[in-house]
Amino acid sequence: MSGTEIPPPDWDAEVTAAGEPPLWDPDRDDRLVCRAVRQETHDVKTFVFSGHSPCRFRFKPGQFITLDLPIDGATVNRCYTVASSAARPHRIAITVKRVPGGPVSNWLHDHMVPGRELRATGPMGSFTPAGRPLTKLLFLSAGSGITPLMSMARTLDDLALDRDVVFVHAARTPADIIFRAELDAMARSGTGFRLAHLCEAAGDEGQWPGYTGRLSLPMLRLIAPDLLERDLYVCGPTPFMAAVRAMAQDAGVDPARYHEESFNFEDLADSAADLPIAAEPVSVEGFTIEFTKSGRTITCGADTRILEAASAAGIRLPSSCARGLCGTCKSRLLSGQVAMNHGGGIRQREIDQGQILLCCSRPVSDLVIER
Ligand SMILES: Cc1cc2nc3c(=O)[nH]c(=O)nc-3n(C[C@H](O)[C@H](O)[C@H](O)COP(=O)(O)OP(=O)(O)OC[C@H]3O[C@@H](n4cnc5c(N)ncnc54)[C@H](O)[C@@H]3O)c2cc1C
Ligand code: FES
Structure with missing residues (x-):
């Protein structure tokens, strides 16, 4: 060479x-x-x-x-x-x-x-039992909401931890059950893992030996009679989560034992989810913000997040979590300075290159933003 x-x-x-x-x-x-x-x-x-x-x-x-x-x-x-x-x-x-x-x-x-x-x-994300003492667990999922609970179940299985898991998964029909064979194998493979599939209808399978219909509190008590001794982890579509939350409340589940994840960030504001959102007044007095692509200019107070000020001014900008997590509102700051308090939705490299998250940034000078 x-x-x-x-x-x-x-x-x-x-x-x-x-x-x-x-x-x-x-x-x-x-x-x-x-x-x-x-x-x-x-x-x-x-x-x-x-x-x-x-x-x-x-x-x-x-x-x-x-x-x-x-x-x-x-x-x-x-x-x-x-x-x-x-x-x-x-x-x-x-x-x-x-x-x-x-x-x-x-x-x-x-x-x-x-x-x-x-x-x-x-x-x-903070929807995880990791870092908490290993307790008796009750996983409740519907549809694609099974994914975080599957990661938890797979991890417990791989680590051979002394687990006590009841996994309840709701699907439309047996053909819609995600990870069915793997879950069945986990349930067969040893102690400490009980599985209850729940289908709204039998679909093409004709006969369905599992639970049928929608989840109810009597059904939940049948599946997990020790419900109140378990930590609940819940993920699924909004109506499913609302129903499970109501069941947990009716059953007297300690709110500290109830954990949920929504795939729709908008749900989180009203729920018992782990991420709190601050309700802050929108102050439109203050700095000038120019959006170069739309040609709009607004004013925004030093205590107001840019996304909120834009929304109050009738400008619709891409956003999802509104908590600095998902990166959807990432935009280039062409001039000016902001105070940004993000939750991981932007890389340091991107910040160094002049990008900001509009949902968790407040102006500290007049701004020009490429949007
Ligand atoms: C923290 C988090 C984790 C997520 N994890 C997963 C995951 O593991 N698997 C997964 O498939 N999706 C997951 N999602 C949803 C995912 O981010 C997208 O929203 C979804 O794939 C739809 O994107 P889209 O661009 O196709 O449609 P969008 O334009 O985003 O959505 C179209 C419509 O469908 C609704 N919708 C979004 N997701 C679903 C869904 N899963 N089932 C039914 N309706 C839905 C939306 O509310 C919207 O009204 C997660 C979302 C969040 C916030
Ligand atoms: S909307 Fe998710 S990071 Fe801003």
């Missing part, structure tokens, strides 16, 4: 002293490579990713990542729970339900194939 030649990337150079590849750091390299795609049900697929170079993913079961996807010439952000086991750190998997008319879920189903890359950030 001549003195000027650059050696090819060396896999071993990435390996830490402990013999493991480094942790995935989206600030350094946010690319994920799709390694496998699995059809779970007729409208649900699992996408398995590894880092662009060998790495480990550190996440708590129940946390999510935010994808940046190039769709129709724009970058679109959506959050997806890591459904895989936190004890298998070299790959992460997301499991996505096709939402009719939804841009991102359909793009993933139609375009994400092994070998294709995307960009992501995270993992983040």
Whole structure:
């Protein structure tokens, strides 16, 4: 080799002293490579990713990542729970339900194939039993809301922890049960894991030996008579979560034992979820904010978040979580300064490049924003 030649990337150079590849750091390299795609049900697929170079993913079961996807010439952000086991750190998997008319879920189903890359950030989120004492658990999910609970169940299984889990999953028909075979295998494999599938109708299976109908408190008490001794983790569509919350209240479940995740951030404001949102007055007196793309200019007080001021002025900007988590409102700050208090939805590298999250930034000078 001549003195000027650059050696090819060396896999071993990435390996830490402990013999493991480094942790995935989206600030350094946010690319994920799709390694496998699995059809779970007729409208649900699992996408398995590894880092662009060998790495480990550190996440708590129940946390999510935010994808940046190039769709129709724009970058679109959506959050997806890591459904895989936190004890298998070299790959992460997301499991996505096709939402009719939804841009991102359909793009993933139609375009994400092994070998294709995307960009992501995270993992983040506080819906997890990790870090809490291991108690008796009751997982309640419906539809694609199974993903965070599946990550918890898989992690407990992999770590061979002394678990006591009752897993209740509601689906429309048996054919809609996601991870059915794997859950059945977990339930068969030993003690400490009880499973109750619940279907609204038998569908094509004709005969359905499991629970039928919608979840009710008598049914829940039948499945988990020791309901009040368990920590509840709940995820599913809004009506399901509202029904389970009401059941838990009626049954006298200690609110400290009740944990829920919504795939619709708007639900969180009214729920007992872990992330509080501050109700703040919108102050429109103060600094001037110019939005270059729309050509609109507003005023915004130093105590008001830019997204709120824009919304109060009738400007609709992309947003989802409104808590600095998901990255949907990320925008370029062309001039001025803000005070930003984000929750992980933006990388340090992006901040250094002049990007801000509008939902959790307040002006400290006049601003010009590319929006
Ligand atoms: C923290 C978090 C974790 C999430 N984890 C997952 C996951 O593991 N798997 C997954 O499939 N989705 C998950 N989602 C939902 C996901 O981010 C997208 O909203 C979903 O894939 C739809 O995106 P879209 O662009 O296709 O449609 P959108 O334009 O975002 O949504 C279209 C409509 O469908 C509704 N909708 C969104 N998601 C669903 C759904 N799953 N079922 C039925 N209706 C829905 C929306 O409220 C909206 O009205 C999660 C969301 C959050 C906030
Ligand atoms: S809307 Fe989610 S980070 Fe701003």
